[in-house]
Amino acid sequence: MNTPALAVRDLSFAYPDGTEALRRVSFQIPRGAAVALVGANGAGKSTLLLHLNGYLMPRHGEVSIANTTLTPATASIVRRAVGMVFQDPDDQLFMPTVFEDVAFGPLHAGLPPADVERAATDALQRVGMLHLRARPPHKLSAGEKRAVAIATALAMAPDVLVLDEPTSNLDPRGRRRLIDLLRSFDHSRIIATHDLELVVEVCTHVLVLDGGQIVAEGPVAVILNDEPLMLAHGLERPHILRHHHPH
Ligand SMILES: Nc1ncnc2c1ncn2[C@@H]1O[C@H](COP(=O)(O)OP(=O)(O)O)[C@@H](O)[C@H]1O
Ligand SMILES: [Mg+2]
Structure with a gap:
C-alpha cells in the first residue's frame, strides 16, 4: 500500500472555553488527490485545517504527513511539507511587496539567494501574478491577494496544499481563475469550502463535517447527490451536478 500524503487519526480538540470543535476525526488523503472538506459554519473545518501543520498541535489523536507524525519536534519539517492558505489573505501577506511575501518562506528556510529568487519567481509565475511582484499586497484585489497567498505556499514546494x-470574497472572474488554478495542481490537496461547484470541478472525494465529526465521506458524485444527507448537515445539492459528470 502507498503511504497516504496525509493521515489524521482519532483527532479531538476543545478550545480553552470548552467548545468541542473536533471529535475523533479520522481520514486519509491519497497522494495527489484533491479532497473537499464541507460543512456548515461552525462545523470545525478551520479548526481541523489548523491542526494539519501544527498551528494547533494535535494532543488527542495524530496527524501524519507521509511518514512523519506531527509533534513539537517534527513541526518544522511538517510545516515545510504542508502549504497553508488561510481564509483571509491579510493573515498571510504582511511584507512591503508581493515578491518579499512570496520569498519570505524560502529565505527563512535558509535557501541561498539565487534559489530564493527562483522559488519566488516560479511560484508567482505559476499563479499568474509575477507582474505584481513589486506591488504592496494590501493594495491588490481580493483575487490577486488570494493568488499571491497561494504563491507563498507554493514557494516552499509543499507536498500537501491546505x-x-x-x-470566498472573489468575483466571478477571480473565482473562475482560482478554480482553474486549483485544478491544475498535482499536489495532494484538502480544500474547506462552501463552493460546491468548486468541489465538483476540483475534487474527487468529499468529507462532510458536522459538529466536529466526520458524518460522511465518499466520491464527490455520491455525496453531493445525496440530497437528504446534504440537507441534514446544512448543505444543499449543487445545481451543477444536474448537468455535469464529475470525474
Ligand atoms: N478561538 C476559538 N475559541 C473558542 N471557540 C472557537 C474558536 N474558534 C472556533 N471556535 C468554535 O469551534 C467550532 C468550530 O469552528 P471552526 O473550526 O471555525 O468551524 P468552520 O471553519 O467549519 O466554520 C465552532 O463552534 C466555533 O464557534
Ligand atoms: Mg472556517
Missing part, C-alpha cells in the same frame, strides 16, 4: 475557503 486551503481554507479559497473562493
Whole structure:
C-alpha cells in the first residue's frame, strides 16, 4: 500500500472555553488527490485545517504527513511539507511587496539567494501574478491577494496544499481563475469550502463535517447527490451536478 500524503487519526480538540470543535476525526488523503472538506459554519473545518501543520498541535489523536507524525519536534519539517492558505489573505501577506511575501518562506528556510529568487519567481509565475511582484499586497484585489497567498505556499514546494475557503470574497472572474488554478495542481490537496461547484470541478472525494465529526465521506458524485444527507448537515445539492459528470 502507498503511504497516504496525509493521515489524521482519532483527532479531538476543545478550545480553552470548552467548545468541542473536533471529535475523533479520522481520514486519509491519497497522494495527489484533491479532497473537499464541507460543512456548515461552525462545523470545525478551520479548526481541523489548523491542526494539519501544527498551528494547533494535535494532543488527542495524530496527524501524519507521509511518514512523519506531527509533534513539537517534527513541526518544522511538517510545516515545510504542508502549504497553508488561510481564509483571509491579510493573515498571510504582511511584507512591503508581493515578491518579499512570496520569498519570505524560502529565505527563512535558509535557501541561498539565487534559489530564493527562483522559488519566488516560479511560484508567482505559476499563479499568474509575477507582474505584481513589486506591488504592496494590501493594495491588490481580493483575487490577486488570494493568488499571491497561494504563491507563498507554493514557494516552499509543499507536498500537501491546505486551503481554507479559497473562493470566498472573489468575483466571478477571480473565482473562475482560482478554480482553474486549483485544478491544475498535482499536489495532494484538502480544500474547506462552501463552493460546491468548486468541489465538483476540483475534487474527487468529499468529507462532510458536522459538529466536529466526520458524518460522511465518499466520491464527490455520491455525496453531493445525496440530497437528504446534504440537507441534514446544512448543505444543499449543487445545481451543477444536474448537468455535469464529475470525474
Ligand atoms: N478561538 C476559538 N475559541 C473558542 N471557540 C472557537 C474558536 N474558534 C472556533 N471556535 C468554535 O469551534 C467550532 C468550530 O469552528 P471552526 O473550526 O471555525 O468551524 P468552520 O471553519 O467549519 O466554520 C465552532 O463552534 C466555533 O464557534
Ligand atoms: Mg472556517
